[in-house]
Amino acid sequence: MSFLKNKKFLITGLLNKKSIAYGIAKSMYMQKASLAFTYMNYKHKNRIENLAHHFNSDIVIKCNFMYEKEIKYLFSHLYKYWNNFDGFIHSVAYADKNQFSLNYTQTVNKKKFIEANNITTYSFISMLKKCYKKLNPGSSIVTLTYLGSNIAIPYYNIMGIAKSSLESTVRYVANEFGRKNIRINLISAGPIKTVSAYKIPNFKKILSYYKKFSPIKRLVTISEIGNTAAFLCSNLSSGITGQTIYVDGGLNIATMNHLY
Numbered sequence: 001m002s003f004l005k006n007k008k009f010l011i012t013g014l015l016n017k018k019s020i021a022y023g024i025a026k027s028m029y030m031q032k033a034s035l036a037f038t039y040m041n042y043k044h045k046n047r048i049e050n051l052a053h054h055f056n057s058d059i060v061i062k063c064n065f066m067y068e069k070e071i072k073y074l075f076s077h078l079y080k081y082w083n084n085f086d087g088f089i090h091s092v093a094y095a096d097k098n099q100f101s102l103n104y105t106q107t108v109n110k111k112k113f114i115e116a117n118n119i120t121t122y123s124f125i126s127m128l129k130k131c132y133k134k135l136n137p138g139s140s141i142v143t144l145t146y147l148g149s150n151i152a153i154p155y156y157n158i159m160g161i162a163k164s165s166l167e168s169t170v171r172y173v174a175n176e177f178g179r180k181n182i183r184i185n186l187i188s189a190g191p192i193k194t195v196s197a198y199k200i201p202n203f204k205k206i207l208s209y210y211k212k213f214s215p216i217k218r219l220v221t222i223s224e225i226g227n228t229a230a231f232l233c234s235n236l237s238s239g240i241t242g243q244t245i246y247v248d249g250g251l252n253i254a255t256m257n258h259l260y
Contacts, residue, residue: 003234004033008082012038012065012127013091013144014048018194020144021091022051023222027230029055036078036085038063065092065123066115075130084136087182087233088127090143094119095159097199104157113158120162121169128173128184137181140233143170145188145244147252155201167244174242183241185232190220190248214249 009028013021014037025035036059039048049060059081063074078085095116101107124143148156149163167186174184191197191206200206210219225247231237232245246252 002032003236004028004031004230006032007087007233008034008036008085009233010036010038010078010085010088011091012063012089014038014051015044015195016047017051018192018222019091020189020192020194020222020225021089023224023226024089024091024142024229025055025226027223027226028233031230031234033230033233035059036061036081038074040064065119065126066094068126071123071126072130075127075134078131079134082134084134085131086136086138087140087142088131089229089233090124090127090141092119092123093144093159093162093196095157095162095199099158100155100200101157102155102201108158113161116158116162117165120159121165124166125169125173128177132177132180132182135180135182138235138238139182140237141182141184142229142232143184143186145186146191147188147246147248149188150252153206170244171242178241183232183237185237185240185242186244187225187228187232188244188246188248188252189225190214190251192220192222192225210249210251213254214251215254216249218249220247220249 011021011025035055035057037048037052038061039045052060061074061077063070096112099107099112145163145167148160149167170184170186190210197203228245228247
């Protein structure tokens with residue numbers, strides 16, 4: 001069963017084979033979706049083009065999500081390939097590595113706060129504003145979050161706040177765009193060994209904690225996250241919008257598992 005056949009999706013955030021975006025692209029491609037990709041700057045271009053070939057795609061477009069003019073360019077260029085499409089995967093987030101400290105209030109400043117929220121949250125809003133008129137009826141949009149948006153996780157700091165803002169944004173825009181037959185959801189992923197994740201101090205301890213105390217006693221994979229994204233982008237999930245789907249081995253529902 002190829003439940004994304006004849007559907008077209010834009011995927012952001014692809015960097016290498018360990019990226020969550022790669023796992024999502026692989027699962028969606030297996031379900032026969034046509035895919036397009038972005039890269040942030042020219043030093044990444046060849047690498048992303050090579051990865052895109054894994055999914056039989058030659059649509060790779062430059063976009064630094066810090067700048068609205070580049071998001072505008074992204075879609076104007078995408079429309080040269082696709083007149084209409086069926087949604088996008090927003091796998092974009094950023095905070096300066098110096099913001100991941102033990103003392104949040106001593107390291108945060110206005111510039112870095114705005115920067116993190118601009119790229120993590122506003123880029124999502126900007127993408128939606130610039131493309132919704134080109135989305136087919138029944139389109140689906142998925143973005144990524146993490147448990148640190150709901151509970152205080154040491155060192156996660158400003159990113160937790162930005163992800164909390166993203167989650168709230170999804171609820172509001174899902175409520176608005178439901179009447180346009182566009183669904184919008186989040187996946188809250190367990191920790192994954194990505195380039196960005198290793199900015200967080202003691203990230204290996206976080207991985208160890210998940211393995212030990214999550215109900216399934218292991219880490220989740222990018223394939224498991226990808227399968228969930230493919231489902232959310234398909235008609236199989238047509239009754240789901242504005243939701244946060246946890247793909248974290250159940251840790252979000254477990255407390256005091258260290259007592260077992």
